[in-house]
Every structure is written in C-alpha cells, then in structure tokens.
Amino acid sequence: MRVLVIGSGAREHALCLALAADPKVTALACAPGNAGTAAVAEQVGVDPMSGVAVAGLAARLRSDLVVIGPEAPLVAGVGDEVRAAGISCFGPSAAAARLEGSKAFAKEVMAIAEVPTARAFVASTPDEVAAALDEFGPPYVVKNDGLAAGKGVVVTTDRVAAMAHAATCGRVVIEEYLDGPELSLFCVTDGTTVVPLIPAQDFKRIGDGDTGPNTGGMGAYAPLPWLPGRIVDEVMQVIAMPTVREMRQRGTPFAGLLYIGLALTARGPRVVEFNARFGDPETQVVLALLDSPLGGLLAAAATGQLHRHPPLAWRSGAAVTVVIAAPGYPATPTTGDVITGAEQEGVLHAGTRRREDGAIVSSGGRVLSATAIGATLADARARAYALAATIKLPGSQYRSDIGLRAERDEIRV
Numbered sequence: 001m002r003v004l005v006i007g008s009g010a011r012e013h014a015l016c017l018a019l020a021a022d023p024k025v026t027a028l029a030c031a032p033g034n035a036g037t038a039a040v041a042e043q044v045g046v047d048p049m050s051g052v053a054v055a056g057l058a059a060r061l062r063s064d065l066v067v068i069g070p071e072a073p074l075v076a077g078v079g080d081e082v083r084a085a086g087i088s089c090f091g092p093s094a095a096a097a098r099l100e101g102s103k104a105f106a107k108e109v110m111a112i113a114e115v116p117t118a119r120a121f122v123a124s125t126p127d128e129v130a131a132a133l134d135e136f137g138p139p140y141v142v143k144n145d146g147l148a149a150g151k152g153v154v155v156t157t158d159r160v161a162a163m164a165h166a167a168t169c170g171r172v173v174i175e176e177y178l179d180g181p182e183l184s185l186f187c188v189t190d191g192t193t194v195v196p197l198i199p200a201q202d203f204k205r206i207g208d209g210d211t212g213p214n215t216g217g218m219g220a221y222a223p224l225p226w227l228p229g230r231i232v233d234e235v236m237q238v239i240a241m242p243t244v245r246e247m248r249q250r251g252t253p254f255a256g257l258l259y260i261g262l263a264l265t266a267r268g269p270r271v272v273e274f275n276a277r278f279g280d281p282e283t284q285v286v287l288a289l290l291d292s293p294l295g296g297l298l299a300a301a302a303t304g305q306l307h308r309h310p311p312l313a314w315r316s317g318a319a320v321t322v323v324i325a326a327p328g329y330p331a332t333p334t335t336g337d338v339i340t341g342a343e344q345e346g347v348l349h350a351g352t353r354r355r356e357d358g359a360i361v362s363s364g365g366r367v368l369s370a371t372a373i374g375a376t377l378a379d380a381r382a383r384a385y386a387l388a389a390t391i392k393l394p395g396s397q398y399r400s401d402i403g404l405r406a407e408r409d410e411i412r413v
Contacts, residue, residue, distance in 0.1 A: 001295055002027040004058050005041065006048050006078070007069030008034045010323075010350040010369045011280035015067060015294070016041045017348075018287045022295035029061055035342070035360045036349025048073045051081025058087045065090060065299050071147055074256075074276050075101035090298040092276050095252035099243075100259075100276040103145050103173040110271060113246035115239050117271040118175040118263075129166040132174035133159060139177045143273075144169040153204075153214055178263035178270050181411050183224060184282045185232065185260045187240045188297060191253030193306040194240050195297075196232055198223050198289060198314060200282040201406070206330060208401045215330045216366055219402030221320045222285040225377060226411040227264075235260065235269050243274070255301060264413050284348055284371045285319035320384040320403050321371040326351065327395030329365035334395065337362045341391040346371045346384075362393060370398075377407050 001024050005012050013036045019025050020040045030041040032048065044061070047053050049072060058066050066082045068074055068091035077094035098105045104122045121132040122145070133140050140162035144152030154165040155177070166172045186197040200222035206212035239260060247254040259275035287294065291313040300309040326333035335351070342352065342360045348371055351364020370388035374380030381403050388398055405411050
C-alpha cells in the first residue's frame with residue numbers, strides 16, 4: 001500500500017512513524033512535511049489547501065491512500081477532490097468537516113441527535129454577545145465559530161476580555177461553563193461503524209497550573225488512570241454513534257477521525273467540541289501506544305470496510321508528550337533559531353525546517369514534541385522530561401506539569 005500524508009506538524013510526524021512501521025505500507029510520502037518527517041517519508045512540495053494539487057500529486061505517486069492531517073484542507077474540500085480522482089482518502093468531506101469548521105453547525109447536529117453538550121447561543125453583534133454573557137455568567141466561554149488553529153476559545157472571568165475576544169471573531173458561540181476534568185476521545189469511523197481509540201488528556205494553557213492564554217496544545221498523556229471504565233462505552237452510545245448516525249441521515253456521512261472533546265461533569269459526559277481530524281498533541285501519545293498496524297485501520301475507514309477490521313491491540317504502560325514551544329508563543333513566536341538534540345528517537349517535529357547547511361531551525365510556534373513510553377505514568381513522565389531537557393532551543397518554553405495531577409492521583413470524576 002502506497003500512502004501519502006498531507007501536513008507538516010507533529011501530528012503528521014506521528015502518523016508517518018506509525019505508517020512506516022506498518023509492514024503493508026510499501027511507500028510513504030509526506031507533503032509538505034518538515035525536518036522530522038523527512039527521516040521516514042519522501043518529502044514532496046505541495047499546497048495542502050489545493051485539492052487539485054493534492055489529488056494530482058497522489059496520482060503521480062500512485063498512492064493507494066491519502067491521509068489528510070490538518071483541519072483546514074478538510075474543511076476546504078481537499079478530500080473530496082482526492083476521492084473524485086478515484087483515490088481513497090482518510091478524512092471527511094467538506095460537508096462533514098463542518099462539524100469542526102462551524103461550532104454553530106456542530107451545536108445544531110448535537111441538538112437534533114440529542115447529544116449532551118453545553119447550552120449555547122450563537123452571537124454576531126455586541127448586543128447579542130452581551131446578552132449571552134449575562135445569561136450564563138462567569139466563567140465566560142467564548143468560541144470563534146470558525147477555524148482558529150486551536151486558539152479561538154477564551155475562558156475567562158473578565159467580562160471585558162470576553163467581549164473583546166468576541167469582537168475580534170465576528171460570529172461566536174457563547175456557552176455555559178462545564179465543570180469537571182476534560183479528555184479527548186478519537187473515534188475512527190467509515191460513516192457507519194465507529195471504533196474508539198484510547199482516551200487522552202491534553203493541556204491547552206501555555207503555563208503550569210493551566211495559566212496563561214490558550215494554545216494549540218502544550219502536551220498530553222494516555223491512558224487516563226482516573227477515568228472510569230464505563231465512560232468510553234457511554235460516550236460511544238450517547239455521543240459518537242448518534243452523531244455519526246445523524247450525519248449519515250443528512251446525506252453527509254462522516255468518514256475519518258471524529259475527535260470528541262469531553263468534559264466529565266456532575267451530570268455526566270458533555271461535548272466541549274468536535275474536530276474532524278487527529279488532534280495534536282494527543283495523537284503523539286495515542287499512536288505511541290497503538291500496537292495494531294495503522295495503515296490497515298485508516299484504509300478500512302476510507303473504503304467503508306471498518307466492520308471487517310480486527311479489534312485494536314494496545315501496548316501496555318503509558319505515554320507522555322511534552323511540547324517545546326518557541327519564545328514568544330502563542331503571541332508572536334521567534335523563528336529561525338538553531339535547534340540541537342532534535343534528531344533523537346521520541347522527538348516529533350512540528351515547526352521545524354532544515355537549512356541548506358544541514359542545521360535544523362525553528363519555523364513555527366510549537367516546535368517539537370518530546371514523547372516517551374513508560375511502564376507507568378510516572379515513568380513515562382520522567383522519560384519525556386529527560387528527553388525534553390536534552391533539546392536546546394534558545395528561549396524555548398515548555399510546561400513542567402503534563403500528567404502530574406494524574407500521577408499524583410488528584411483528578412476526581
């Protein structure tokens with residue numbers, strides 16, 4: 001099987017590593033890729049937002065399967081162009097990817113499917129925003145209706161800050177605040193059958209103790225030792241399956257990766273958000289523990305054969321990933337700095353590129369992910385942080401508490 005991965009982040013690096021380990025994957029390319037994916041996949045330049053270009057590249061490479069990593073190409077319909085060219089594609093259609101592309105649309109789907117989620121209002125004017133904020137009270141949850149690269153959400157007790165964020169977004173979804181620990185559950189689906197992966201927890205705030213502004217994600221760990229075993233089955237029954245069923249009944253079946261962001265509230269699981277692709281940084285830890293071949297799983301979902309796929313196998317132990325960010329992130333990151341220690345096992349690349357002189361330099365806000373597996377969560381944390389300490393990037397920053405509360409058994413459902 002010849003596979004083409006579209007994207008250039010740590011998620012795509014993790015996907016490439018897992019696909020390269022699949023004995024049935026005979027050729028692997030990544031477009032446009034980064035300095036890390038180049039070690040395991042052929043690098044090919046392409047505009048990931050151009051469906052025509054991606055489909056043409058897949059045809060030239062004689063790809064059997066295209067895997068689209070980022071959300072923007074999916075929402076733009078790149079997967080539709082690939083399928084129209086007669087090539088299997090893992091990733092939903094543009095119509096189905098609206099589950100991520102519009103939070104208002106996702107709320108509409110959840111309401112019809114009777115999926116539990118936060119109460120919400122869609123607001124487009126300052127008066128509508130003010131009324132919604134007054135209805136719910138603090139903490140205020142204000143979400144950009146469209147794509148915002150993981151940084152379109154503000155949760156604050158400052159009403160002025162909430163109003164200001166809404167003003168920068170235009171159309172927003174304002175929600176009631178959901179209490180309880182959050183987690184991410186990835187579900188692979190072909191539009192009918194749904195297969196859950198293991199749950200993970202990520203960390204959105206830039207600073208220790210969940211302080212500072214939201215980011216695209218500063219780290220993650222899996223599995224979740226504090227999570228009751230019944231929760232995944234409950235989420236499948238009341239959230240994942242009804243959502244997939246509703247999308248199919250609309251004539252826009254969702255086939256690909258349904259990312260369910262959840263809050264475990266006193267009233268039970270509630271959907272915080274849907275995404276239409278693998279999440280970053282959770283992908284780094286989930287795929288590190290997956291013992292089943294990834295290529296066969298994604299191909300089965302892309303071709304409507306997921307019901308024939310054998311049950312997934314998982315490695316024992318735990319995985320932790322720590323995101324190393326550039327100075328200035330998430331506001332205005334500094335780029336172009338030389339990185340040392342980036343070419344080690346367990347280091348996944350996101351915002352990197354290789355200069356003509358061979359040096360690896362930073363090229364984005366979230367630069368690298370230090371990922372490790374251990375027999376226990378404590379062991380995995382120790383290994384991940386030991387790895388992170390060997391990576392040198394001037395002025396870089398990373399959180400020191402990824403998975404710490406879970407290690408200390410401080411999380412309660």
